[in-house]
Amino acid sequence: MALWTIGDLHLSFGVKGPIYVMDSSWKGHEKKIDKYCRKWIHDQDTLVITGDHTWGKSPEERKPDFEFIEDLPGRKILLRGNHDMFWDAKKTDKLNQAFEGKLYFLQNNFYSYEDYALVGTKGYCYEGLDTIEHYQKIMDREEKRLRTSFELAKNAGFHKFIVFLHYPPTTIGEQESVFTRMAEEYGASFVIYSHSHGQARFHDSIQGPYHGIEYRLVSSDFLKFRPVRILD
Numbered sequence: 249m250a251l252w253t254i255g256d257l258h259l260s261f262g263v264k265g266p267i268y269v270m271d272s273s274w275k276g277h278e279k280k281i282d283k284y285c286r287k288w289i290h291d292q293d294t295l296v297i298t299g300d301h302t303w304g305k306s307p308e309e310r311k312p313d314f315e316f317i318e319d320l321p322g323r324k325i326l327l328r329g330n331h332d333m334f335w336d337a338k339k340t341d342k343l344n345q346a347f348e349g350k351l352y353f354l355q356n357n358f359y360s361y362e363d364y365a366l367v368g369t370k371g372y373c374y375e376g377l378d379t380i381e382h383y384q385k386i387m388d389r390e391e392k393r394l395r396t397s398f399e400l401a402k403n404a405g406f407h408k409f410i411v412f413l414h415y416p417p418t419t420i421g422e423q424e425s426v427f428t429r430m431a432e433e434y435g436a437s438f439v440i441y442s443h444s445h446g447q448a449r450f451h452d453s454i455q456g457p458y459h460g461i462e463y464r465l466v467s468s469d470f471l472k473f474r475p476v477r478i479l480d
Contacts, residue, residue, distance in 0.1 A: 255298035255442025261312035280473035299329020299414030365401030368412030369393040416453030
């Protein structure tokens with residue numbers, strides 16, 4: 249019953265999505281993801297997908313993308329990404345009800361993996377695309393959502409945590425953020441994140457051990473579209 253993860257599937261089976269090719273590796277990326285997931289992941293395993301699942305906005309547009317994800321092996325847990333326009337905070341409960349037994353949506357809640365609680369939120373980092381005021385507003389919101397996830401898990405009796413974010417936990421050049429400090433506060437074992445694409449962006453944030461926590465980038469192109477195993 250292993251724990252696997254990958255981010256940024258960027259599926260567009262039901263809608264003509266933006267041209268999303270950072271380099272030639274993205275050609276036929278859906279087939280690569282499907283191939284490696286089926287090769288390594290078993291039905292008893294858990295697969296966390298860290299956001300940017302589909303370009304589809306309406307139920308009709310995203311339907312074939314969700315069917316693709318549903319058909320992958322293992323229990324699938326989905327985190328919200330910045331391109332997931334079908335999902336806002338008010339829809340999480342409805343999505344979990346609609347896809348009960350098929351897909352699990354992680355926001356303002358948590359999920360259990362053996363004796364670990366899987367917690368998370370979309371997160372945010374400064375990329376120079378908004379004002380400092382807007383950036384801080386979103387950071388405050390995402391900080392509250394992650395703390396809600398931690399507290400629900402803690403109140404349920406969990407003492408071991410794995411944090412999932414869509415955005416990197418820190419802005420370029422920084423070593424700490426509200427997300428890294430919260431991970432340390434609750435004693436998280438891992439912080440898993442994605443969003444960064446292309447060689448120029450693969451080192452935007454922390455990777456490897458830092459203050460006793462293992463940080464891992466799992467953007468699909470960084471992983472060469474192969475899911476990575478976090479725990480056995």
